[in-house]
Amino acid sequence: xxxxxxxxxxxxxxxxxxxxxxxxxxxxxxxxxxxxxxxxxxxxxxxxxxxxxxxxxxxxxxxxxxxxxxxxxxxxxxxxxxxxxxxxxxxxxxxxxxxxxxxxxxxxxxxxxxxxxxxxxxxxxxxxxxxxxxxxxxxxxxxxxxxxxxxxxxxxxxxxxxxxxxxxxxxxxxxxxxxxxxxxxxxxxxxxxxxxxxxxxxxxxxxxxxxxxxxxxxxxxxxxxxxxxxxxxxxxxxxxxxxxxxxxxxxxxxxxxxxxxxxxxxxxxxxxxxxxxxxxxxxxxxxxxxxxxxxxxxxxxxxxxxxxxxxxxxxxxxxxxxxxxxxxxxxxxxxxxxxxxxxxxxxxxxxxxxx
Amino acid sequence: xxxxxxxxxxxxxxxxxxxxxxxxxxxxxxxxxxxxxxxxxxxxxxxxxxxxxxxxxxxxxxxxxxxxxxxxxxxxxxxxxxxxxxxxxxxxxxxxxxxxxxxxxxxxxxxxxxxxxxxxxxxxxxxxxxxxxxxxxxxxxxxxxxxxxxxxxxxxxxxxxxxxxxxxxxxxxxxxxxxxxxxxxxxxxxxxxxxxxxxxxxxxxxxxxxxxxxxxxxxxxxxxxxxxxxxxxxxxxxxxxxxxx
Numbered sequence: 394x395x396x397x398x399x400x401x402x403x404x405x406x407x408x409x410x411x412x413x414x415x416x417x418x419x420x421x422x423x424x425x426x427x428x429x430x431x432x433x434x435x436x437x438x439x440x441x442x443x444x445x446x447x448x449x450x451x452x453x454x455x456x457x458x459x460x461x462x463x464x465x466x467x468x469x470x471x472x473x474x475x476x477x478x479x480x481x482x483x484x485x486x487x488x489x490x491x492x493x494x495x496x497x498x499x500x501x502x503x504x505x506x507x508x509x510x511x512x513x514x515x516x517x518x519x520x521x522x523x524x525x526x527x528x529x530x531x532x533x534x535x536x537x538x539x540x541x542x543x544x545x546x547x548x549x550x551x552x553x554x555x556x557x558x559x560x561x562x563x564x565x566x567x568x569x570x571x572x573x574x575x576x577x578x579x580x581x582x583x584x585x586x587x588x589x590x591x592x593x594x595x596x597x598x599x600x601x602x603x604x605x606x607x608x609x610x611x612x613x614x615x616x617x618x619x620x621x622x623x624x625x626x627x628x629x630x631x632x633x634x635x636x637x638x639x640x641x642x643x644x645x646x647x648x649x650x651x652x653x654x655x656x657x658x659x660x661x662x663x664x665x666x667x668x669x670x671x672x673x674x675x676x677x678x679x680x681x682x683x684x685x686x687x688x689x690x691x692x693x694x695x696x697x698x699x700x701x702x703x704x705x706x707x708x709x710x711x712x713x714x715x716x717x718x719x720x721x722x723x724x725x726x727x728x729x730x731x732x733x734x735x736x737x738x739x740x741x742x743x744x745x746x747x748x
Numbered sequence: 749x750x751x752x753x754x755x756x757x758x759x760x761x762x763x764x765x766x767x768x769x770x771x772x773x774x775x776x777x778x779x780x781x782x783x784x785x786x787x788x789x790x791x792x793x794x795x796x797x798x799x800x801x802x803x804x805x806x807x808x809x810x811x812x813x814x815x816x817x818x819x820x821x822x823x824x825x826x827x828x829x830x831x832x833x834x835x836x837x838x839x840x841x842x843x844x845x846x847x848x849x850x851x852x853x854x855x856x857x858x859x860x861x862x863x864x865x866x867x868x869x870x871x872x873x874x875x876x877x878x879x880x881x882x883x884x885x886x887x888x889x890x891x892x893x894x895x896x897x898x899x900x901x902x903x904x905x906x907x908x909x910x911x912x913x914x915x916x917x918x919x920x921x922x923x924x925x926x927x928x929x930x931x932x933x934x935x936x937x938x939x940x941x942x943x944x945x946x947x948x949x950x951x952x953x954x955x956x957x958x959x960x961x962x963x964x965x966x967x968x969x970x971x972x973x974x975x976x977x978x979x980x981x982x983x984x985x986x987x988x989x990x991x992x993x
Contacts, residue, residue, distance in 0.1 A: 418826065442830060444826075447851055448851055450819065450852075451822040451851065452822075454815065455829075457819075458815075458822070458823035458824060458827040458828075459826035459827065459829065461793075462826075462827055462831045463830075466826070484816050488813075589813060590793075590811070590834065591790050591793065591811055592789065592790055592792075592811050593790035593791065594790075597811050599812045599813070599814070600812070603802065603805075
């Protein structure tokens, strides 16, 4: 397999192109600028369309229009921009259209910092827009995973006719790793029975998220609730690392998970039995991984995030349900967690917990 | 006997639910007639706004997409860029286009997107119950300017044809009125001109249709037409603001 040495943001863009993405619209915001820049250069080579939108709002609405024609469409941004795109993401979800949204996280709230952080877990998983819709949210922790999940994200979006989010932090967006790139294919929805392509020899179609009476809207909500529930069983992805005999369970995603793994290796050298539960899908959240822990052995769960206060820990609590002590450790604002800091934290837990 | 007048195929056979005397019905019809005459119906994708214009969903017999408030030109950009062989038009009101959607319309126009925009201007927010729009006249009463629009605090009516015709890229920018049969015939000719430009891949066209709102103006349908002639049409002069051959 030929390996390419690629930067995270560019790898995501290339994976999207190889997945058949033929429309990209985006707006400049750090730390994701390499995605629209790469798209502007490469998209024409793949026969697709790149538009630099006049705003985040316009960009996501261009994606909304493109998706309605059956094109595989994508946009990307960072937290402040995702806030602006949230209107459009809601309309995409409410209109049952597929699209892929990439969020490359930075420090926040407000303008925050342009450095890597994981401040947008709640935005990604709970409410990326109004109206209570959900999206599958993938959180890769390597550039290879960023490639693989971006590539897959289009299939999930098409399958469900629902937006899918790729959530990475600025670290993953900016660093370089060797990756194997997937084969190009030209999948699209042009032949689907919902695309707008003119009512030639068929009845006119409408793409809409509006309902003038309550019942059809409720029916839509019920259908979508079933879809969201179906993800839990078939689409949840989680990695367990050194979990067979773990007494102290770390949980982290994305860049934090990579750092946590290194810390776990060091802790194990010291005889501390630490392990990692790494959610790959943040929605659906891998609750079962926490529900099924052996709580006779596991005494403590340490949630590690580049976010203060921690955000994922709310979901962790719902899995653990009080059966082990939970604490959090995080840095934020663009300060990357140090391996030593995690080791120190776990040593303290091990000492205090009488392991 | 030859049938010389009937319901255009691009309009569904449905009873209108617009308010009595509302000119949206006229706008819907003349657009539909042009779609028929240019044989565009089967390749048309209509992008609807938020507001009374959304009700076009019930009447046009073409593919349609319902966009977020003000975003129709961005949605149309995505559609047209992916399907350049389809006919794409936006149908927007004055709150939608000139307030919340000002950015989207200006930039779609400035990019010279090969789309057509029908802009229905009745100087007020209709669907939400008569609030001030960017196009509301000086001293005009609305539910949010109950003593009349005060230019010192609420600014002046925004004239979109004048603004958009200042851009380099648009190919056709014109304002018509629907207050009389004569003006409706002119408006229809303007819509046809705009649509033909898109067919010929010439670029962005913008047709403003001066309209009314008897319900929220608090007048009868006939009085609303008089009010247009005495007030709105004096502030928003009719005419072709830009035409590039």
